[in-house]
Amino acid sequence: MRYLDEFQNPKIAQGLIKAIEGLVDRKIVLMEVCGTHTVAIFKHGLRRLFPTSLKLLSGPGCPVCVTPTQNIDAAIWLSKQKEVVLTTFGDMMRVPGATGSLEKQRAEGADIRVVYSVLDALELAKTNPAKKVVFLGVGFETTSPSIASAIYTANHEVINNFWVYVCHKLVPPAMRALLESGEARIDGFICPGHVSTIIGSLPYEFIAGEFGVPCVISGFEPLDILQSVYMLLNQIKEKRAEVQVQYSRCVKPEGNEKALSKFNEVFEPADSNWRGIGVIPGSGLRIRQEYSRYDASLHFEVPTHQVTEEKSGCICGEILRGIATPLVCPLFGKACTPEEPVGACMVSSEGTCAAYYKDGGIIE
Numbered sequence: 001m002r003y004l005d006e007f008q009n010p011k012i013a014q015g016l017i018k019a020i021e022g023l024v025d026r027k028i029v030l031m032e033v034c035g036t037h038t039v040a041i042f043k044h045g046l047r048r049l050f051p052t053s054l055k056l057l058s059g060p061g062c063p064v065c066v067t068p069t070q071n072i073d074a075a076i077w078l079s080k081q082k083e084v085v086l087t088t089f090g091d092m093m094r095v096p097g098a099t100g101s102l103e104k105q106r107a108e109g110a111d112i113r114v115v116y117s118v119l120d121a122l123e124l125a126k127t128n129p130a131k132k133v134v135f136l137g138v139g140f141e142t143t144s145p146s147i148a149s150a151i152y153t154a155n156h157e158v159i160n161n162f163w164v165y166v167c168h169k170l171v172p173p174a175m176r177a178l179l180e181s182g183e184a185r186i187d188g189f190i191c192p193g194h195v196s197t198i199i200g201s202l203p204y205e206f207i208a209g210e211f212g213v214p215c216v217i218s219g220f221e222p223l224d225i226l227q228s229v230y231m232l233l234n235q236i237k238e239k240r241a242e243v244q245v246q247y248s249r250c251v252k253p254e255g256n257e258k259a260l261s262k263f264n265e266v267f268e269p270a271d272s273n274w275r276g277i278g279v280i281p282g283s284g285l286r287i288r289q290e291y292s293r294y295d296a297s298l299h300f301e302v303p304t305h306q307v308t309e310e311k312s313g314c315i316c317g318e319i320l321r322g323i324a325t326p327l328v329c330p331l332f333g334k335a336c337t338p339e340e341p342v343g344a345c346m347v348s349s350e351g352t353c354a355a356y357y358k359d360g361g362i363i364e
Helices: 002-006 010-023 035-043 069-079 090-094 102-107 118-127 144-156 171-181 193-199 202-211 222-237 257-266 289-294 316-320 352-358
Strands: 028-034 054-061 084-088 112-114 132-137 162-166 188-191 215-217 243-245 267-274 278-287
Touching: 010 222, 028 035, 028 171, 028 193, 028 222, 035 054, 035 193, 035 222, 035 352, 054 171, 054 316, 069 084, 069 102, 069 162, 084 090, 084 118, 090 102, 090 112, 102 112, 118 132, 118 144, 118 162, 132 144, 144 162, 144 257, 144 289, 162 278, 162 289, 171 193, 171 202, 171 278, 188 193, 188 202, 188 222, 193 257, 202 215, 202 243, 215 222, 257 267, 278 289, 316 352
Parallel strands: 028 054, 028 188, 084 112, 084 132, 132 162, 188 215, 215 243
Antiparallel strands: 267 278
């Protein structure tokens, strides 16, 4: 437990909190982009320790939450095709689409299987050559290198009954979209740690350079987050904007070059639709031409669905854009709960609504 205790030391935490209090002399709004940060902040009760004039917003950093209705409906359509086995991560099963959910479709007889890794899906294809195995690829830069590696392996081993339906997103373009929209006032970003272990710190430089907004890449332990907030407040106090790395034990400026190499070999950027935000240029991925035989959207000619994103009353879109919190949603904790979710933000364990609900509904 030595390494865990190192990042949960109460005396150091008290010192950081006191230092933070000394730097907050007006209303300051920080956004944690990553859903895992949102969960950690609630888990350790950090919001309650900050001055009332320091506000933390949750951003669009939950890949399950930002996967739009059209993609869910397309996955359901794929699961209905002859001899198809649709594989996905467990969080995706209950995400609402316009025509239901994958969980409901499985209950009606579709062969939909939860896997822990894309490699499980690849192995399923190898051992079931008569089946058409489709993996629903969802996630940010953290998971996309492993998906790229699986596609590379399938090509190398000539596995002809495996495809990926790509729904991957890229974080920096979404952060640009938030800033360009001007909907939410953001004085600083707590940048995602897991994503940054892959891409590094350099892709965030435009945020500080073009928009003058400070950034700190943070780890996930209590002291990581407290130190990151302190670092952001120092930048704000000194009226400077930089990209700093608090999570230096895992993040390098250039990122993980080996992972990025495989990532860039198999994928290329593409425009992508985000739930509640809309289409963001260059914010998604598509499989490059050299590996397009593994693109499920091409092989199965997946239809494009045009639907209204959210059910009536759900404000998941506003929450993802940082202009509302779950506490102002008329459905929160009533018609919409983790047991019976109406919106995607309540489905995922990293969703903002789920985090607020588990916390008992904090007062802001």
